Amino acid sequence: MTRRHLRPVVLLGALLAAAGAMARGAAAEPVSAAARARAETAFVDGRLDDLDAALGAGTTLADAEPLALRDLWWRPRAGYVAPLPAADDLSLAARRLRWLADPAARGEAPYPAPQAGETDPYPRLALLVADRLQREARGAEGLPRASPLWDAPDEDVQYVWRWYASRAYEGPQPDASSPKDRAATEAAQARFEAVVERNRAWAVGAVGALILAAGLAYRRLGSRPGRKSPARPTDS
């Protein structure tokens, strides 16, 4: 091969190498904070399948954390292999991945929380995990108020918990959404109670009437048969 023929090949090879290096550099980048937030929101909203689209490109442990949470603990996926943190990696994501990967080591330990100086990229997920651990260990004791979700900083999380958990654990609540609805509920209850009172009065009356009628018959039949009232005196 001549030098003349060699030049384009070298050029192409250099181009490909550069492109590969660029691609590798992009993959090593963590996904954006917005993507993480989208993934966290999808998790919170119950759309677990949407996590892959938001975090699939990420390569850091922090990016893998929601996926590992989902596929190892929340809704286990057969065959999922979580990234293994280095033994000396004590970051929040690494601690959480170890917690998720090893149920035996996990024991009663809580889901790792951020230490001083650490920022939790998924604070809402941490609350969900704490809540689920509590429900699955201690039952409905103290719920819904005893859940970490009751005072969740995120309004949506707090709203869903407070609205639905109150009904789930304590039964249907009086509808206090609007004065009109409240008035309608009260009117229905008042009518219900009025009918109860009416029926009670009728029941007492009906049973009383039956006993009274039978009592009168009993009394009447007790008088001597064929007895006639004395004849009235007449003038004649």
Place this chain on the structure above:
Amino acid sequence: MDGAPARVPSDRVRAIAGPAVLDGAAAACAGAATLVVEIAVVRLTAPWFGQGPYVWANAVGVTLLALALGAAVGGRWAARDPAGRAVPFAAAGAAAWLAVAAGFAAPLAAWLVPVDVAADRPLPLSLWASLVATVAALGPPGVVLGALPPVLVARATAEAGRAAGRVSALGTLGALGGCAATGPWLVPAFGARGAVALAGVLAAVAALLTVRPARAVAAMAEVGPSVGPRSRPPHATWLVPVLGGLVVTIVEFTAFRRLTPVCGGTNATFAAAIAAVLLATSAGAWWGGGRPDGGRDRSRALRLLVLAVPLAVVAPALAGAVAGTAGAFVGALVGFGGPLFALGAAGPVVVRVRAAHGGGAGRAAGVVLAASTAASLVGCYATPLVLLADLGIRLTCVLAGALLVLVAFAVRSLRDAAAPAASGADTMTAVAAGPAPRAARRALVAATAALVVASAATLVPRGPLRTDTGQVEELESAYQTVRSVEAREVVPVPMPGRHALFGGEREVRTRFLRFDEDAASYQSVRLPDDEAALLTAGRYYDHLALGAWFGGMPWTRPDGPLRVLVVGYCGGTLHRTLVATAPAGRRVEVVGVELDPAVIALARRHLGPLPDGLVLHEGRDAREVVEGLPTTPFDLVLVDAYQRTQYVPFQLATVEFFRAVARRLAPTGAVAVNMNAPDGLGGALLDAVATSMARGLGPSHTVWLAPNLQYATNAVVWGCAGPTAPRLRSDVPLPLLVPAFTLERFLVRATRRGTELTDDRAPVERLADEALLPVKGRR
């Protein structure tokens, strides 16, 4: 004649003795009419009141009250009219009342418990309403029917005790027939209204049977019972019927309760148990009537009672060693028959003693019947609502045994007080004669007219008992009223990219099967237009079907069918949901159990054909079926069985039932019970079922509670293998998005300890009612 005694010629006695057979038949008709109307009135009003324990207790209570009042009135009536010339008129009046009641009872019930005021919440409205409706429908005729036996005893030619025994025995036999036939046959054939009118027909037949031919009436007008000088009868003649009536009722209720877990809570078991109980009582009364033999009959009754005491105590064990309908009859007869026979035999003995103290046989029979029936009235409320709920079956039987001891003491004390018994027609005295033949003709006309009216009321075609908006068909089955109703409703639809709980909405056509008092609630549902995507729109069926996606279930393996036992198959909703959410190409094999075959028939007509892969046990109780199933392992056992609309059948909520289920679960299998949860996850019944499930399944399983966020008065109790909470498979299908979200975000471990329900003591009805009845201080 003014009381001047005169012997009755022997040919006259024969003239009276012949129609005594007809009087016996009349007593049987009266007994049958009473039970037919009692049961039919409950069924007739069930679309508004339901069939809860209070409704049944009120129906039985009002019936017993009317009979007790009638017996008291009848005692005096017998003294005043020993020939019973007014009997046909009174019975005809009762028949006419029942014919009319068949028409007014349903509108009355609808007025008492308006559907728009009490949708799905008939308590406490029905508590009082059922008293009103039952008194209106069967109060007056009940008094008349209760008054007949003493009068029939009075005009019988036999000795007092013997006559009382015969009348009581035949009346009880009639009651047996009415009780056994009404639920399974009369209501499905004639409807509840027709069955009430049919009770009128029976009363009219009783009226016809008591119309004497002119010759007999003339003879009867001349004779009457030996009234003689009156003396105060011993107190024991009160005590024996009172305690006896109480024990009979306690034993009746207890017998059915004991047999239900063994033989199933079907109409057949009920009929067999009641048949055995009434047959024993009836045979006892017949035997106790016997021929008087100078006090030895009392000794025999006493010996019987003493022998019956240990039998009453061990009755639960004896009755439990049976199975099937025939087994229910044999079990009830062997276990509970002895005490009932003894009590039945004691009745005529008491009548004999009272009659010997003057006042006449009819009066004596009236007093005894009134006392025993009034005591039964107490028993009918106390037994189901207090004794069985608080003491359980074994201790209730011990209590019955203790009461039998008291009865025996009371019978023993009769010996010293007994005066020589009046016996036989030769002791009869002549009384005033009247224009009997003409009265007989009038009586015949009245009875015939009543028969015609009641027959017409029985056969007249009628529309549905209750008509709801969108109602397609109503069917009165052997157990309940079932309605197929179609509605359009806006349902939540899971949407990709949106919060699981805040997806889209769609208006869809929905078909429901509704029972009795159901208004907004339902027992089966189908969304025919897009079932694959919508399932049942987040109802509990979807939550139960989620169990097939738990880890360890067949869907986590490459092949193999899902084996499911559905207890309470109803219209097949659960089965359809399981099929709709199964992975492509995978098979769902379901064994279904449904007590009421009419529900299946209606479901096939209006919800569509049942899915493939079904082995259906129709007309059988699930407890009996489960106990009889081979130990083929089920992956899922889904319990969605309710009786009387909103009560978990007690035999399907006990430790023993869950033990039977555990023996048929695969190692990774799960069991789930759908529960009414008006108090959320804090209800006492929910805790009781969870506690019983945990005990029944044993330490290999853990019990969990899952609420329903969209239908907040439902919850599911899960029993899953292993100590950890169930985890879903990752590819759970989109239609199960909301149930999956609910399980993962709201499931809790069942940690509270509730009442442990056992076959011996399972107060499920009380626990359910406590959640429905308003309690002071609750919200």
